[in-house]
Amino acid sequence: MARAPGIPAQPLLVAFLAWLVTACSTKVAYVDDERLRNAEEEPENWLSYGGGYSEQRYSQLAQINIGTVSRLAPAWSFDFDTYRGQESTPLVVDGVMYVTSAWSKVYALDARTGAMLWSYDPEVPGSAGPKPCCDVVNRGAAVYKGKVFVGTIDGRLIAIDARTGKPVWSTLTVDPKRMHSITGAPRVARGKVFIGNGGGEFGGRGYVSAYDTETGKLVWRFYTVPGDPSRPGDGAASDEVLERIARPTWHGPWRDYIGGGHAWNAIVYDPDFNRLYIATGNGFPLNRKYRSDGKGDNLFIASIVALDADTGAYAWHYQEVPGESWDYDSVQDMILTELRIDGVRRKVLLHAPKNGFFYVFDRASGELISATPYVPNITWSKGVDPVTGRMTVVPEAYYMDAPFTSSPGAGGAHGWQPPAFSPKTGLVYFPAAENSTHYISTPDYEYVEGIDSPGFYFHGAPAHGAESAAPQRVPVGVSTRSRSYLLGWDPVARKAAWRTDVRGGGGVLATAGELLFQGRSRNGVLGELAAFRADTGEEVWSYKTPNAIMQAPVTYSVDGEQYIAVTSGAGGAGILSGGEPAYARQPGRVIAFKLDGAATLPEDPPLAPPPAPPEETWPTAVVDDGKAHYARLCGRCHGLNMRSANIIPDLRRSAALADKEAWRAIVIDGVLERQGMVSWSKFISPEGAEAIRAYVAEEARRLAGSIKAQDGSRPSIQ
Numbered sequence: 001m002a003r004a005p006g007i008p009a010q011p012l013l014v015a016f017l018a019w020l021v022t023a024c025s026t027k028v029a030y031v032d033d034e035r036l037r038n039a040e041e042e043p044e045n046w047l048s049y050g051g052g053y054s055e056q057r058y059s060q061l062a063q064i065n066i067g068t069v070s071r072l073a074p075a076w077s078f079d080f081d082t083y084r085g086q087e088s089t090p091l092v093v094d095g096v097m098y099v100t101s102a103w104s105k106v107y108a109l110d111a112r113t114g115a116m117l118w119s120y121d122p123e124v125p126g127s128a129g130p131k132p133c134c135d136v137v138n139r140g141a142a143v144y145k146g147k148v149f150v151g152t153i154d155g156r157l158i159a160i161d162a163r164t165g166k167p168v169w170s171t172l173t174v175d176p177k178r179m180h181s182i183t184g185a186p187r188v189a190r191g192k193v194f195i196g197n198g199g200g201e202f203g204g205r206g207y208v209s210a211y212d213t214e215t216g217k218l219v220w221r222f223y224t225v226p227g228d229p230s231r232p233g234d235g236a237a238s239d240e241v242l243e244r245i246a247r248p249t250w251h252g253p254w255r256d257y258i259g260g261g262h263a264w265n266a267i268v269y270d271p272d273f274n275r276l277y278i279a280t281g282n283g284f285p286l287n288r289k290y291r292s293d294g295k296g297d298n299l300f301i302a303s304i305v306a307l308d309a310d311t312g313a314y315a316w317h318y319q320e321v322p323g324e325s326w327d328y329d330s331v332q333d334m335i336l337t338e339l340r341i342d343g344v345r346r347k348v349l350l351h352a353p354k355n356g357f358f359y360v361f362d363r364a365s366g367e368l369i370s371a372t373p374y375v376p377n378i379t380w381s382k383g384v385d386p387v388t389g390r391m392t393v394v395p396e397a398y399y400m401d402a403p404f405t406s407s408p409g410a411g412g413a414h415g416w417q418p419p420a421f422s423p424k425t426g427l428v429y430f431p432a433a434e435n436s437t438h439y440i441s442t443p444d445y446e447y448v449e450g451i452d453s454p455g456f457y458f459h460g461a462p463a464h465g466a467e468s469a470a471p472q473r474v475p476v477g478v479s480t481r482s483r484s485y486l487l488g489w490d491p492v493a494r495k496a497a498w499r500t501d502v503r504g505g506g507g508v509l510a511t512a513g514e515l516l517f518q519g520r521s522r523n524g525v526l527g528e529l530a531a532f533r534a535d536t537g538e539e540v541w542s543y544k545t546p547n548a549i550m551q552a553p554v555t556y557s558v559d560g561e562q563y564i565a566v567t568s569g570a571g572g573a574g575i576l577s578g579g580e581p582a583y584a585r586q587p588g589r590v591i592a593f594k595l596d597g598a599a600t601l602p603e604d605p606p607l608a609p610p611p612a613p614p615e616e617t618w619p620t621a622v623v624d625d626g627k628a629h630y631a632r633l634c635g636r637c638h639g640l641n642m643r644s645a646n647i648i649p650d651l652r653r654s655a656a657l658a659d660k661e662a663w664r665a666i667v668i669d670g671v672l673e674r675q676g677m678v679s680w681s682k683f684i685s686p687e688g689a690e691a692i693r694a695y696v697a698e699e700a701r702r703l704a705g706s707i708k709a710q711d712g713s714r715p716s717i718q
């Protein structure tokens, strides 16, 4: 037992009785505030999403180091029961791993062997499948005083008994009629569990809620943007500050879908000030022209907001993207540490959001200490005004009257993949990308709940999931993703220490073994785990995995052996970025490595079967009609422009493609709802569904022809 309760000296009898009561009650996953605050003192465990309250994702473990890493090999792997994307950070408490999977399922595994101790399925209805923008992923659980907490795709927050895997309480945190979903990991402190939600691509208002860890009762809620001015306040912790500070930054006619600012990822508790920092996403609609009459900052979208953790009362905020219009979510993970800046030691918050600037804040006051471009050639902003501390946005960047090519693009210079910070090197490590997007305002705006309605186009195609920006949808000469790398950033010197080219890199783990660990994709679907020197970024080890890796690895130790563990499984926003060759679908899994590990991983999956298009043909007008429907309704899951990664099935390879009745039964009648393929009859007629089949059939013929032209030998990948 890593943290057996100590016996205080005075008064001895009372203390002994207290210890006895504690020792006899459940000790499984008994993680409290004290342990979370001092997480670095028990590196054998990984106690919370970011590794502890400071969320540095740094471990003191050093058995695996530059000298030994060449001996690192799989110790065990555990297969999930789903093909969908895996974004979970496993937690490890006293030899037990708590890991979540797609569809918000939770597993307790023996951290030494991978043997399952229990599993919990919240039975998310398939009808909730389309609610998240980017796959039914889950980024992880929280563990606190014997309970495991998980947020679900359909918006519930559930407490599970860590010993038995049985639910203790369940609370619905969202309006089930709206397009809210939870993919982020809850955080816990002082008897409260904190959770936000996603939905910023579909309308509504973001908020963060605090629930009592014992009862599931709501303690406080903070809305990130104001509500309809014709209605009274929300009766929430945010009422006063929204009226005083935020509402004056909003303009134009008010509609009930407007707002955004969803806190769908990063929430950090700061025990130094008893504050909660919440990081907010894009505004909705994404184009400010239609959201706020083309003006105003629209607080608190794309911001960091500091709240009192007990009450939700506002403390300070900083908006990183005034009047956000480019899908620049500011939800990236925040790191808490202390740095010596200009000779003064300061408690700081470090942040590298999508917008391309690296921020250092003073946690006490909220003062912005620095904002420095961490990628070159940023076009949307001229940086922070040194006098006002406000970000200066280039007026043309709002693409009000003419299209604008913004860099970074809508995929961002850094996604949700967590950064790490090493106190040893003083560097922050994260996957960064240089990219751009050509934004074109739609001529008018119509809100349709349930499908993307951002209010802009990429070069004529409906825009979302810009990560996937296919070259053909961007004007010639506009690069979409020219370079991506693992970045070692010095937050004091405000410059890159090094950049190591990595394609498809995931979140990062830093260790006292002078190493960084980062997973990545090979061709979008297959994966690899790699280790780098923390001081120079030199890659020193890698191991091919059957599945792509998106989330950061964690490290822990059991019986004196150090492990590196990571969830693997392509998906998430990556469902949009696939291409040929496509592979057969395979389950996601957890993989644990140790020195001289003797396990073997499954083989890479075989190539996907070639498409089998029907003999039928349709008039060009029908095919074109189907293409437009596909772009509007299908592309965000099945692959924009039919660039399918075959994680959510590649429709060109679907058996239903040659069967009109089966196609209709799926698209119109919703017979596959349990798998998340709901009926789309609300948005399309049977004739429209048939037109989509015509388009997909045409694309299937094209793909089959191209595979045949290569004589069946599709290109191998590196």
Ligand code: CA
Binding pocket: 200, 201, 281, 282, 327, 328, 329
């Ligand atoms: Ca977004």
